[in-house]
Amino acid sequence: MYLEKINDPSDLKKLNIRQLRQLAEELRAEIIKVVSDRGGHLASNLGTVELTIAMHYVFDAPRDKLVFDVGHQCYAHKLLTGRYRSFQNLRGKDGASGFPQMEESEYDAFTAGHASTAISAALGMARTRDIMRGDFNVVALVGDGALTGGMCYEALNDAGQNGTRMIVILNDNAMSISTNVGAMSHYLTQLRQSKTYRGIKRGIRRGLGKIPHVGMPVFRFLEKFRDFLKSLFVDGKFFDALGFSYIGPIDGHDLKHLIRILKRSRDSQEPVLIHAVTQKGRGYQPAETHPDQFHGVAPFLVESGEARREGGIAMGRIAAKHLAELAENDIRICAITAAMPSGTGLDQFAAAHPDRFFDVGIAEEHAVTMAAGMASQGMKPYVGIYSTFLQRAYDQIAMDVCRNSLPVTFLIDRAGLVGGDGATHQGVFDLSYLRSIPNLIVAAPRDVRDLKKLVSLSASLDQPMAIRYPKSGEDLGPGIQAQQDFKIGEWELLSTGDHVMIFAVGRMVQLAMQAAIELMGKGVNAGVVDARFVKPMDEKLLVRHAKHACLVVTVEENVLAGGFGEGVLDALSRAGIDRPVLCLGVPDRFIPHASTTQQLDACGLSALKIAERILKRYGELK
Ligand SMILES: Cc1ncc(C[n+]2csc(CCOP(=O)(O)OP(=O)(O)O)c2C)c(N)n1
Incomplete structure (x- = not known):
């Protein structure tokens, strides 16, 4: 060795x-x-x-x-x-x-x-x-x-x-x-292939060289065609x-x-x-x-190459499949990926509608502006990009799509903490960098069912929209009555509470529900709202439920700076509501590789940590 x-x-x-x-x-x-x-x-x-x-x-x-x-x-x-x-x-x-x-x-x-x-x-x-x-x-x-x-x-x-x-x-x-x-x-x-050409040439020379008298003259004759032959091939010009x-x-x-x-x-x-x-x-x-x-x-068996464990429900695959179905009846719908057809699930769209699918290579900026160009001519483009890579195209989202309020939808995969890929791949900035752009609707489904609804909703819109979701998501457990339909900007009250109101986004809704159960065991009554639209916010619902709470809590899988929590603080201050607010989210540092569970825990965003932090603040207030 x-x-x-x-x-x-x-x-x-x-x-x-x-x-x-x-x-x-x-x-x-x-x-x-x-x-x-x-x-x-x-x-x-x-x-x-x-x-x-x-x-x-x-x-x-x-x-x-x-x-x-x-x-x-x-x-x-x-x-x-x-x-x-x-x-x-x-x-x-x-x-x-x-x-x-x-x-x-x-x-x-x-x-x-x-x-x-x-x-x-x-x-x-x-x-x-x-x-x-x-x-x-x-x-x-x-x-x-x-x-x-x-x-x-x-x-x-x-x-x-x-x-x-x-x-x-x-x-x-x-x-x-x-x-x-x-x-x-x-x-x-x-x-x-031009290497093959050179290889062939060497081979011919060697072969003909072995034939006495005739070989080399024939080779020289063929050489006359060299430039022609070469023109069929290319070099590193x-x-x-x-x-x-x-x-x-x-x-x-x-x-x-x-x-x-x-x-x-x-x-x-x-x-x-x-x-x-x-x-x-x-x-x-x-x-x-x-x-x-x-x-x-993922871990696999060396003998067969088979994966060793089942992945969760891939949100991207569900969004893309649903989009392909919608595209059956809407010729304007097309899909664009920047070199990630399988990762985003858009390979399914490609299979169903090859003429309306575009893999543009690792070119996120180009993908977004090309989508804007298509939308300007009447198409409804969907751009599927991981949260971390979409950072590349910030200017194009702001200036080419949103400045013109064009109906481009961003399917933002791998949002939130991503586990083993670590710091360079965390999708924890998008709510901040998207919330700041005028004309853009920003949504985060809490589960697969809402993801599909949001994709359908975006298809009927005439303005830009971003839908962000993690790699995998599970449906909320039984006992939570889902709202059948919702409009743009509408949040959903999942449970009421006299002491604490938790406003959570995306995957955090499920953890907030678990935290509320923990808190109940400690004698604190916490209600939970699914704030599925980070922009526009459901300010009416926010004010209605925040104004009587002892403590308002926001929970997001995004950096705190510029995120959902800051949006809530702003809305409450504009409405003149003076309640204590605890903003929970990803702290101001790059989160290194570990399992997603460990990363959530390190950020204080596991259900247990959320409950602990709420309990602590609630205790301080009493
Ligand atoms: C800006 C950006 N977009 C997308 C990706 C996702 N991605 C990771 S590797 C890769 C393909 C790279 O291919 P290549 O450079 O040929 O390397 P190979 O894996 O073939 O060795 C892509 C698209 C990325 N890392 N960065």
């Missing part, structure tokens, strides 16, 4: 090629073992094992800066940089993060989680080096999926014009999470034109060749782009066959 002996990358440099190959297999086995136990990103990590070994073999981290785009392919890097032990608790509380994190290790040159940032960050490091007259190397590892994101082009454009010395490794596996999309993806395919020396395509699993190319690039004084072709999921049959399904996985 070589892996056991590697404490840091200097140990790796002592190995020969044969031993490095063996190390690659050990790394794969370790990644499969741990991810099958803990869940995480599998296929991307299996595809970049050799690339990571070669990077650490040739470069001298942490002095040299290795920047991972998205960061969901950094597991081998973590295992090679002294984190074998914390990797066993991958994505768990106090274990290794699933992404590079600067605070976790000096080897993590840059924190990642959102796509297409690596070239910009690397350029920033390289420029700093040049100003400070340093001499380290900077390497950005970027996937072909990430290359659908506009930031990459902004960075290449900037880096190329100044000729800043840096290396970009393009890890091309022809996959984003799902099959990659877009014209650039076609271009990369052509580049891969696109990257060359941007000022990068293009090298490739090369086999991203051929360690010997990779090391040779990286050494050559290290000595270059210009920006270099190495196009490495890899196989997503390499070395684990189920992931090789279904790289999309093994991109991000």
Whole structure:
């Protein structure tokens, strides 16, 4: 076992090629073992094992800066940089993060989680080096999926014009999470095929060269057609034109060749782009066959690849299925995703209405403005994006959609605390950043039934709307009479209470109900309101139930700053209601990876903690 002996990358440099190959297999086995136990990103990590070994073999981290785009392919890097032990608790509380994190290790040159940032960050490091007259190397590892994101082009454009010395490794596996999309993806395919052309040419030359007298003249004759043949293929001119020396395509699993190319690039004084072709999921049959399904996985059985536990009800899948049904009778309804067809559930819409479904790549800004363009011409676009990634498109939501009050609906998935993906993926800012935008309706269903109602409601609207929900949701338990129908801005009183009134949003409604039961046991009578619209608020209902309460409580799975609670405070002060208010929500810090239950607890948002905090404040008031 070589892996056991590697404490840091200097140990790796002592190995020969044969031993490095063996190390690659050990790394794969370790990644499969741990991810099958803990869940995480599998296929991307299996595809970049050799690339990571070669990077650490040739470069001298942490002095040299290795920047991972998205960061969901950094597991081998973590295992090679002294984190074998914390990797066993991958994505768990106090274990290794699933992404590079600067605070976790000096080897993590840059924190990642959102796509297409690596070239910009690397350029920033390289420029700093040049100003400070340093001499380290900077390497950005970027996937072909990430290359659908506009930031990459902004960075290449900037880096190329100044000729800043840096290396970009393009890890091309022809996959984003799902099959990659877009014209650039076609271009990369052509580049891969042009390698085949060169291979064929070499083969013909070798073959003909063996035929005495006739062989070489025939080869020279064929060479006349070379330019024609070549014109059928492409080379890396696109990257060359941007000022990068293009090298490739090369086999991203051929360690010997990779090391040779990286050494050559290290000595270059210009920006270099190495196009490495890899196989997503390499070395684990189920992931090789279904790289999309093994991109991000829950714990699974290694023998079969089967998931080891059932997930909850996927809210996104329910919203998307319902939307596809509505679209049967409304030609104006279309759906847009930014590279997340399966994660958002919109693959179901795509199957039902392929001509009205658009995967635009990792391009959230473009997705939103394109939706605005479609809405301006009479369509009813639904944009399905995770809460954390929608942050990218704030300006487009405000200026292109809401400024024009266009009927675009945002289906915002993974809202709230997300568990193992941690700080970069928490969906805890959306209520704040959306509440502040005029014309936008902001809603959060407490369960699947309300989610469907909200999607139906949005279809009949002529203005922008955002519906945010967590990955999974369960129906409220029996005994709670659901309101059959509701209008925009209408809240629902679920239970009354003389002492405390709790106004809760989304998934927090269920926890507020449980907290109310806890409180009852302690002699405190708490009522619960489902405040399903964060904007507009049901101010009448709020005032009616707040004005007689000893304590008003708001509960949201969102940061307190600018969130629902602040909206309630504002509404109460405008109405002249002077009651004590306790706002519960996510505190002002980035919440690290752990289970969702642990994160809720750490934020004081578990049912028990909610009850405790209410009890404490109520006690202080008496
Ligand atoms: C801004 C943003 N949007 C969406 C995502 C979700 N996402 C994570 S990885 C990924 C695909 C990345 O593909 P690629 O860069 O080719 O890497 P691979 O997994 O193929 O190695 C996507 C869409 C993200 N991380 N960031």
